[in-house]
Amino acid sequence: MDCQKTITIIVLNEHGVLSRISGLFAGRGYNIEALNVAPMLDSKFSKITITTKGDNKVLEQILKQLNKLIPVLKVYESDFCGLEAILIKFDIKESLNELSAIFSGYGGRLLEVNEKFAVFMAYDTSSRINNLLQAIKSFSPRDITRSGILSIEAN
Amino acid sequence: MELNGSLMLMHALKNEGVKVVFGYPGGAALNIYDEIYKQDFFRHVLVRHEQAAVHAADGYARASGEVGVAIVTSGPGFTNAVTGIATAYMDSIPLVIISGQVPTTLIGTDAFQEIDAVGISRPCTKHNYLVKDIQSLPRILKEAFFIARSGRPGPVHIDLPKDISATIGEFDYPQTISLETYKPTYKGNARQIQKAATAIKESKRPLLYIGGGSISSNARDSILKLCEITKIPAIETLMARGVLGSDCENLLGMVGMHGSYVANMAMSEADLLIALGARFDDRVTGKLSEFAKGADIIHIDIDPSSISKIVQVDYPIVGDVSSVVCEIVELLKDNYNCEIHKTWRDSLKKYNALHPLSFKDSNEVLKPQWVIQKVGEIVSKNAFISTDVGQHQMWCAQFYPFSSPREFITSGGLGTMGFGLPAAMGAKCANPSKISINISGDGSILMNIQELLTCVVENIPVINIVLNNNYLGMVRQWQSFFYDERFSNTNLEIQPDFVKLVESFGGVGYVCEDKDSFEKALKDAISQNKVALLDVRIDRMENVLPMVPTGGALFNMILESKE
Numbered sequence: 001m002d003c004q005k006t007i008t009i010i011v012l013n014e015h016g017v018l019s020r021i022s023g024l025f026a027g028r029g030y031n032i033e034a035l036n037v038a039p040m041l042d043s044k045f046s047k048i049t050i051t052t053k054g055d056n057k058v059l060e061q062i063l064k065q066l067n068k069l070i071p072v073l074k075v076y077e078s079d080f081c082g083l084e085a086i087l088i089k090f091d092i093k094e095s096l097n098e099l100s101a102i103f104s105g106y107g108g109r110l111l112e113v114n115e116k117f118a119v120f121m122a123y124d125t126s127s128r129i130n131n132l133l134q135a136i137k138s139f140s141p142r143d144i145t146r147s148g149i150l151s152i153e154a155n
Numbered sequence: 156m157e158l159n160g161s162l163m164l165m166h167a168l169k170n171e172g173v174k175v176v177f178g179y180p181g182g183a184a185l186n187i188y189d190e191i192y193k194q195d196f197f198r199h200v201l202v203r204h205e206q207a208a209v210h211a212a213d214g215y216a217r218a219s220g221e222v223g224v225a226i227v228t229s230g231p232g233f234t235n236a237v238t239g240i241a242t243a244y245m246d247s248i249p250l251v252i253i254s255g256q257v258p259t260t261l262i263g264t265d266a267f268q269e270i271d272a273v274g275i276s277r278p279c280t281k282h283n284y285l286v287k288d289i290q291s292l293p294r295i296l297k298e299a300f301f302i303a304r305s306g307r308p309g310p311v312h313i314d315l316p317k318d319i320s321a322t323i324g325e326f327d328y329p330q331t332i333s334l335e336t337y338k339p340t341y342k343g344n345a346r347q348i349q350k351a352a353t354a355i356k357e358s359k360r361p362l363l364y365i366g367g368g369s370i371s372s373n374a375r376d377s378i379l380k381l382c383e384i385t386k387i388p389a390i391e392t393l394m395a396r397g398v399l400g401s402d403c404e405n406l407l408g409m410v411g412m413h414g415s416y417v418a419n420m421a422m423s424e425a426d427l428l429i430a431l432g433a434r435f436d437d438r439v440t441g442k443l444s445e446f447a448k449g450a451d452i453i454h455i456d457i458d459p460s461s462i463s464k465i466v467q468v469d470y471p472i473v474g475d476v477s478s479v480v481c482e483i484v485e486l487l488k489d490n491y492n493c494e495i496h497k498t499w500r501d502s503l504k505k506y507n508a509l510h511p512l513s514f515k516d517s518n519e520v521l522k523p524q525w526v527i528q529k530v531g532e533i534v535s536k537n538a539f540i541s542t543d544v545g546q547h548q549m550w551c552a553q554f555y556p557f558s559s560p561r562e563f564i565t566s567g568g569l570g571t572m573g574f575g576l577p578a579a580m581g582a583k584c585a586n587p588s589k590i591s592i593n594i595s596g597d598g599s600i601l602m603n604i605q606e607l608l609t610c611v612v613e614n615i616p617v618i619n620i621v622l623n624n625n626y627l628g629m630v631r632q633w634q635s636f637f638y639d640e641r642f643s644n645t646n647l648e649i650q651p652d653f654v655k656l657v658e659s660f661g662g663v664g665y666v667c668e669d670k671d672s673f674e675k676a677l678k679d680a681i682s683q684n685k686v687a688l689l690d691v692r693i694d695r696m697e698n699v700l701p702m703v704p705t706g707g708a709l710f711n712m713i714l715e716s717k718e
Contacts, residue, residue, distance in 0.1 A: 016285070019274070023278060060463065067459065068460050070282040073335060
């Protein structure tokens with residue numbers, strides 16, 4: 001049975017490394033639901049967080065194949081604290097007060113506003129971000145950008 | 156000391172003990188070739204096609220156990236090399252491939268003969284590099300050889316832009332290397348090894364399943380010791396032919412789609428599989444749900460991603476096959492009771508007697524199996540046997556009397572037609588005192604036949620035995636069995652005059668239509684020590700048997716052709 005899994009990968013911060021990771025997924029037909037990558041603080045490594053889907057066998061292979069790549073230092077799927085960011089654009093005519101109230105419940109706020117649009121942001125767990133999307137559906141969002149999960153080891 | 160990039164490459168090759176390089180020059184590789192011109196510590200073999208350069212380096216590596224090296228130019232030079240790289244990748248062969256690249260200032264501009272070489276080679280190399288500055292070149296060269304030959308071996312590609320190959324920088328070649336992110340596991344987990352040894356002791360129907368990893372790890376002696384102590388029956392994959400040698404009493408033959416009846420039945424009925432550097436390829440397992448249903452599986456492999464990839468393993472052991480088998484031998488040598496599986500061995504003898512690997516010989520028409528056996532008899536353990544891909548490859552794997560590892564050089568994983576001749580060339584360069592024979596088909600030989608010229612010019616006397624049935628034989632066989640004999644585009648009725656062809660390259664040619672003429676021709680070719688091609692006219696409709704149909708269970712073999 002397929003299940004969703006978030007994997008964290010520590011890689012050497014060198015050119016082409018993201019292509020190696022994404023190429024591994026693409027070449028083997030593994031799915032990438034979300035992907036996030038950034039350099040780690042004061043180090044030559046980067047942290048990649050990938051959310052993927054598959055049965056246990058596929059997930060085990062993903063871990064093994066990732067570990068096999070030369071620039072990969074560590075791959076783990078241990079307990080982690082995860083957050084996702086989201087940016088949502090609305091028409092200025094929508095009720096911004098109501099939207100502000102909703103977004104504040106998800107660690108969010110009004111980020112920017114101009115003569116046409118208002119952009120809200122939120123940080124929360126992926127499942128709560130999904131809830132937020134349900135909650136703002138009736139406000140007819142014009143555009144949405146999700147970050148994918150940002151994670152850090154909990155232990 | 157300060158050197159330019161090309162000279163750094165020369166020094167690295169010298170440091171790594173490289174004796175032969177196969178290559179083909181071009182614009183982006185001109186600086187490299189200028190330095191090759193000036194050096195004299197390695198031999199450069201100028202091939203006639205870049206694909207052949209990589210296959211030759213591959214044949215060299217398989218025959219010698221050392222890292223093979225190929226140099227090609229950018230763009231088409233590199234793309235031509237890709238089939239060779241992929242072939243080596245699939246069979247875990249240690250290679251370093253250096254390609255020229257357009258200058259760094261032109262990368263990304265669609266310059267003449269520019270291609271994203273590292274993008275292309277990424278999925279078919281163990282690792283690859285685009286050299287962006289001269290300072291990193293010494294490290295990259297050292298890492299490339301280290302990565303290629305360590306752990307599970309494989310090809311490593313270095314893309315070297317033309318300006319970097321001319322730029323001068325400080326050359327301080329690292330003597331040792333330690334990569335923080337790459338540390339292969341050689342020693343198996345002691346507890347797992349103990350568990351595996353216990354399982355072997357208790358098993359009543361154990362079976363050694365030997366794969367190509369046994370050759371990479373030079374595990375022959377330890378496996379033979381295990382065989383001697385335990386008397387456990389053994390089967391070899393295509394890639395492992397020669398590990399035990401045909402005179403080993405434990406050996407049941409090759410397993411898989413064209414494996415022997417007894418080997419496939421043993422695989423199906425064993426209660427314990429001891430997989431040594433084998434990766435459960437689909438050509439070996441057949442229908443997975445029926446594969447080794449009653450067996451627990453011990454899998455010893457240096458590559459953790461190979462373990463439980465295809466089948467669930469009960470005793471996973473990550474480590475070098477030779478080292479792990481040595482430890483198992485130590486645990487078993489004083490108290491192993493071979494009698495526990497005597498009944499099993501007896502039943503396998505009966506299977507072998509029921510359907511031995513055989514063929515119907517004839518005096519009217521040459522049978523390919525007879526030809527293969529005759530080659531073995533004449534060269535008597537003193538030859539490299541390389542093949543292309545097709546029926547001839549399988550007959551060779553089935554009927555050639557292999558005596559040692561690295562004797563059989565064949566493209567297993569990728570199944571590359573055109574591999575045999577350049578690989579035979581590489582093997583001959585690795586050990587000129589041995590005879591190098593390429594056994595090919597009339598379809599395959601044409602895929603890299605230009606290398607006959609390389610062999611002539613470079614004085615590399617390779618003997619090519621072309622089993623000529625005027626068909627793409629293996630595809631024709633499938634069409635015969637599974638497509639109601641609709642021989643779509645497999646009839647090669649019109650072929651060149653192979654004798655004239657080889658003569659035009661400067662070699663010697665023979666047509667062999669019966670046993671006498673074949674025997675005479677082969678002996679003559681060996682004694683002449685020249686580049687030779689034997690056009691051997693075999694039975695056109697001969698099939699490779701037994702055969703497990705794709706997706707079928709291993710124990711359901713086609714044993715006879717329809718008359």
